[in-house]
Amino acid sequence: MNDAGAPAFKAAAWSAVGRARPHESATLHVLGQATYTDDIAETAGTLHAALGLSAKPHANILGIDLAPVRAARGVVSVLTVKDIPGTNDCGPIIHDDPILADGKVEYVGQPIFIVVADTHDNARRAARLAKVEYEELPAILTPQEAHAAKSYVVPPMRLARGDAETAFANAPHKVAGKLYVGGQEQFYLEGQIAYAIPGEDNGMLVQCSTQHPSEMQHVVAHALGLHSHHVVVECRRMGGGFGGKESQSALWAAAAAIAAAKLKRPVKLRADRDDDMLVTGKRHCFYYEYEVGYDASGRILAAKVDMVSRAGFSADLSGPVATRAVCHYDNAYYLSDVDIRAACGKTNTQSNTAFRGFGGPQGAIAMEYVLDEIARNLQVDALDIRKINFYGKTERNVTPYGQAVVDNVIHELVAELETSSEYRARRAAIAAFNAGSPVLKKGLALTPVKFGIAFNVTHLNQAGALVHVYVDGSIMVNHGGTEMGQGINTKVMQVVAHELGVDMDHVRATATNTSKVANTSATAASTGADLNGKAAQDAARQIRERLAAFAANEYGGEVADVRFAADTVFVNGMEVPFPALVQKAYLARVQLWSDGFYATPGLSWDAKTMNGRPFSYFAYGAAVSEVVVDTLTGEWKLLRADALYDAGNSLNPAIDIGQVEGAFIQGMGWLTTEELWWNPGGKLMTHAPSTYKIPGVSDCPQDFRVRLFENRNVEDSIHRSKAVGEPPLLLPFSVFFAIRDAISSVGGHSVNPPLNAPATSEEILDAIAFVEAAAARRA
Incomplete structure (x- = not known):
């Protein structure tokens, strides 16, 4: 000084x-000057590849005629599994995911061969000319079918604490039911793409749109039968990833590199949107069967749930996804006696993978659904039921997997949002509106978030x-x-x-x-x-x-x-x-x-006992959503959303608020409009923007209030900030339960609507019909 x-x-x-x-x-994005993989100047002699895809969900390949493909305009080469010099596998954990099918196909869209041509369009056109003879085999398409057949990609898992069976039997009140929550396409703006450029001494440079360059390096090296030092993977930026480019960019990187190594020329493999959606996995859909016991105040005494996901044909990241779902079933609530079971159903569909939240949203929504039912059964505001079950500060503060919740701010955060959003006054106003509106019904919900931050595989941190x-x-x-x-x-x-x-x-x-x-x-x-x-x-x-x-x-x-x-x-x-x-x-x-x-220090996890300290800290948040539902058409609109998110000591409030806003709308799409549908032949029919509905600008509420909660991470994170990528995706639970609240009003809130996700107009109308019929019977 x-x-x-x-x-x-x-x-x-x-x-x-x-x-x-x-x-x-930002400036580069606005001016169109940001370089993505497809914008990289192509090296002289660059060829373009496309994948030949299976037309059957489960079949032996009896024969394949590639002569028409080879004879097509511009085709330079056609490669099959026999042309892979190294390992035919791109599975991130378990090696059960072939780059190219070898004698058998296990889903519609599975790659069988690689076409390399002078242009992208010529490669795609040629890929469709192959004549494949199949011997069809029985196919499993849904998680329920997989569970019934005990068809799993990894062994089922179980987390238990206390004696849920006895506690449930002794509980004065009980609720039981089933729930289905659909999957979700990542729908990144930039599709899967890899550009492989061979170098001297077996070197290979792969420019790749990927969230995991090191894994792409390993997969490419193994596929080429080389060491990792032969392969360099580079990624300047992606046009979105959301988990879909964590492990599943490997197939595209490997295929491009195999072709480039074989032909000694640069090869670019850019997936068309339809092919991308047919080939790649999505967020896992989940099917639940639950039983919960509770007391007269609404406090949970016992919770049992059996959930099974649609894993797809291979393991991919389904095991870790299920683990995180198990560890987030509690969400923000203390559960003394629990029995949580999870299985990853092996189905003849795309191998599902990481998606923003990585199983956490699928675990937490089941508990929120139960609390919503308890509130209706007791004729109490759902917010009050949620509050009474919150984790405590010094008591009732240990998760079912044994981690103490030492940074709990959910009480203060929810109280602040309840006041700033005028929740109570709006609840009364909505009741008055619904009483005088026979067709349009409004709904309101406030839902909290507690989300653990860290990889649930310790060495990745x-x-x-x-x-x-x-x-x-x-x-x-x-x-x-x-x-x-x-x-x-x-x-x-x-x-x-x-x-x-x-x-x-x-x-x-x-x-x-x-x-x-x-x-x-x-x-x-x-x-x-x-x-x-x-x-x-x-x-x-x-x-x-x-x-x-x-x-x-x-x-x-x-x-x-x-x-x-x-x-x-x-x-x-x-x-x-x-x-x-x-x-x-x-x-x-x-x-x-x-x-x-x-x-990251202080982490531990025992996968066998499902116990330890898998998370460095928890991020918290809450949101209030108000919707209006047309009970004649099933259409709905989000009128207002208030979100309060705990980003700790935010590194960049502008970016963090933008992340919360984006996650909110993306999560809302998952729960309301984004429906994946496979036909009876196992083909995904929602494989383009024309058939798959992501939220648009018109779906955003005119009144959208997002704020960051003033807090400071108790853990020594970077400048005491908190993560903001995945947790906000759980905030639009409030939209789903506001819709359920509006439907419930049709029957005077006396009936629990059986609403599955996504809550499409058809799903809403089915739930309304159920409520009307049940209310009529009671009358």
């Missing part, structure tokens, strides 16, 4: 984190980063996370800028590349900024400490007193521009680059 104290004040007031900054590629400071004072950061529009690069750049005391404009993030940061985890499980931000901070801190030591030696004073802020180094009463110090340090041979690493 100098005599006037100005430098210290200037340094203390400055910050690069916690500020609302635009996305680092690690990340690395590289930070380079150049002689002019500019900075480049490379980390293991991938940018899919969620702003991870922006947040990591802010972290590095803050650590080195420079404006964010002086920092640049480069493409994720397996030759720079090795052995990275997928950008998934909402851990991207947590893990990679910490790793980049570690790298930047090492550089800062070297510069601080040099500055103290050069200008005098104590190392501990050197401060970096506002593009300035404050040392011994002097203000030295950051670039000037860097230039001096370079001449003095100070290392100006560093690697960083981070591993």
Whole structure:
């Protein structure tokens, strides 16, 4: 500090984190200058590939005539499983997922061969000319059928605490029922794509739209029979991922690389939207059978649930998805005696995979459905039933899997939202409206979220980063996370800028590349900024400490007193521009680059007992939704939504609020309009925008109020922030239960509507008819 104290004040007031900054590629996005994989300039001699797909859900391949394909215009080569030099597998955990079918197909859309041609269109047209002779086999298409046949991709799992059977038998009140919640297509704007460029000495560069470059590196290396060091995978950005490019980009990367290695020419494989949706897996649909016992106040005494997902034909990530569903069945509620069973049904459909929330939404919605029923049975507001079951602060605060909830803010957060949304007054106003409106009925619901943050496989909770400071004072950061529009690069750049005391404009993030940061985890499980931000901070801190030591030696004073802020180094009463110090340090041979690493501490998980501390912390939130339903057509509209989300000490409030808004609408689509439908022959018929309805601008509420809850993470996360990728997707539970509330009003809230998700107009009309009939019988 100098005599006037100005430098210290200037340094203390400055910050690069916690500020609302635009996305680092925002300008490029708006101007159409952001480079995606398909925008990369094609190398001379580039060929284009397409996949030949199965027309049967389960069949032996008796014969295949590829002569018409080879004779088609522009075709250079046709490759089958025999042309794979290494391992024919792209399964992320269990090796049961072939790149190309080998003698048998297990779903409509499974790739059988690769066509390589001079143009994309010629390859696609040729792929349709193959003549395949099948011997059809029995097919299982639904999770219920799989459960009945005991057809699973991994062994069923069970989490039990206490004695649910006895507690249920002794409970004064009981509720039991069934629920079906459908799956969801990721519907990223940029489809699956890989561009493989062969290099010298068996080298292979794969430009790939993927959330997991390291896994793509492993899969490609195994498929080519090479070492990982032969393969470099790079991804600058994705046009959306949502989990669909975590493991399932592997098929496309491997197919492109196999063709490129075989032909010694660059090969691009870009999936058409229809092919993409036919081939790739989606969010798992779930079927539930539940039994819950409760007391006169609505407090849950025993909870039993048997849930089965549609896993598809191979394991993929279904096991971890089911595990997270089991661990999120409690949502924000203490359950003393539970028996939670989950199975991953093997079906002859696309192998389902990660999707934003990764099983957490499917687990939590079942409990919310039960609480909604309890409230109606007791004729009590559902919010009051939810409150009475919340986790406590010091008691009733241990999850069924044994983790103590030490950061619980759900009481304060819900209370704040209840007040700011005028929940009680609106509830009374809606009751008055419905009493005088025979056709249009309004509904209201407030639902909470408690979501665990970390990969539920402990070793994946690690990340690395590289930070380079150049002689002019500019900075480049490379980390293991991938940018899919969620702003991870922006947040990591802010972290590095803050650590080195420079404006964010002086920092640049480069493409994720397996030759720079090795052995990275997928950008998934909402851990991207947590893990990679910490790793980049570690790298930047090492550089800062070297510069601080040099500055103290050069200008005098104590190392501990050197401060970096506002593009300035404050040392011994002097203000030295950051670039000037860097230039001096370079001449003095100070290392100006560093690697960083981070591993989340304190995690543990026993997969056999389903017990431990799988999560670093919990993110919380709540939302209130008001809808109006036309009881004659089943149409509905979201009139107003209020969301309050706990992002901790937000790194970037603008990005975080945008993430909450996007997750809300995406989750609303899952629960209301996005219906996947397979015909009796096992073909997915909703495989294009013309048949699959994602929410549009007109579906967003005119009154949409999103705020961040003032909080600070109790765990030592990056700047005490909290994850914001997946948890907000559970906020639109409030939309689904507001629709159910409106339907319930048809029968005077005396009947529980049997509403499945998605709550399409047809589903709504069926539920209304049930309520009307049940109410008439009671009358």
